[in-house]
Amino acid sequence: MTAITLIGAGGKMGYRLSRNLKSSEFETRHVENSPQARERLKADLGVDCMDVDEALAGTDAVILAVPDTLIGKVSHAIDDKLAAGTMVVTLDAAAPFAGHLPERDDLVYFVTHPCHPSIFNYEPTEEAQRDFFGGLAAKQNIVSALMQGPEESWALGEEIARTIYAPVNRSHRVSVEHMAILEPGLSETVAATLFATLREALDECVARGVSREAARDFVLGHANIELAVLFEEIDGVFSDAANKAIENGKPAIIRDDWKQVFEPEAIRESIRRIT
Known part of the structure; x- marks a missing residue:
């Protein structure tokens, strides 16, 4: 044994x-x-x-x-x-x-x-x-x-x-190197940051008068279908209006050079802080 x-x-x-x-x-x-x-x-x-x-x-x-x-x-x-x-x-x-x-x-x-x-x-x-x-x-x-x-x-x-x-x-x-790219790179530096921002966006809607229950139901329901489309869980596409909103919203929310978080030196620095 x-x-x-x-x-x-x-x-x-x-x-x-x-x-x-x-x-x-x-x-x-x-x-x-x-x-x-x-x-x-x-x-x-x-x-x-x-x-x-x-x-x-x-x-x-x-x-x-x-x-x-x-x-x-x-x-x-x-x-x-x-x-x-x-x-x-x-x-x-x-x-x-x-x-x-x-x-x-x-x-x-x-x-x-x-x-x-x-x-x-x-x-x-x-x-x-x-x-x-x-x-x-x-x-x-x-x-x-x-x-x-x-x-x-x-x-x-x-x-x-x-x-x-x-x-x-x-x-x-x-490989261990690929595991480091997946975490903290993909799962925490990128995904957790975007999810935390999504939660802050929900709170901002509430601060502007939307009921918390309505905002939560609305964003989680839309997240479900949007993720299913983006990750090809279903055969679907975004509407023209949604694509236009993404085109206009991305430069206002996401830095152009955001993918630098996956560079080896950025991964090493993130792990240095963790350990």
Whole structure:
């Protein structure tokens, strides 16, 4: 049985992973510093945590379920306890991309991140439909990268990723560099910024007298159909009036050079701030 050590097992992300690993075929060893988080793991999942040295002895893989800012500190703290060939799994590309992992050619580094359930991911139950984050009931897709290590290590890494993010639909293999473009570049710098601006626009409509309920229903309904058209979920086109509004609105809202956020130096600077 493959042994996995989950560090940060009771944290925001670690708890989700602990829940999914509990019913897996892996032997999971849980490590958690917070007494409150350890109590929650025991009460909710029946999980007992272990001392880090005991947990790492003979482990096949280590999952670092800790914040980006702690990846470097934690990975270096356990470095001398990891045998050659051990797989180190991180849940985000930021710290590996920034070079915060130990320089160990004899370790396997695997990076994986969820795409989260799509807005077009229709589920048969209300629980699954309301699982916006994923890893509970709604299907989601994932991206993963074998940053270093032999090619045969990919299968174990992907199996771990599919387990901790289950239920998984598609699994995409990408590079760490491409993961960094996807996040923070695409998902946060661009998408989250535009969505936050959309919310500010809704608030501006309310400030100008439109009822909040009407504005919210109007913008979310239109967002649904507009995204379906733009991302080719349906066979449709915008009206002439909508195209004219986009033509007039884009230069008033979006800078001409906005795509520079995807330049390598911009991605590196964004990750530097994160980590």
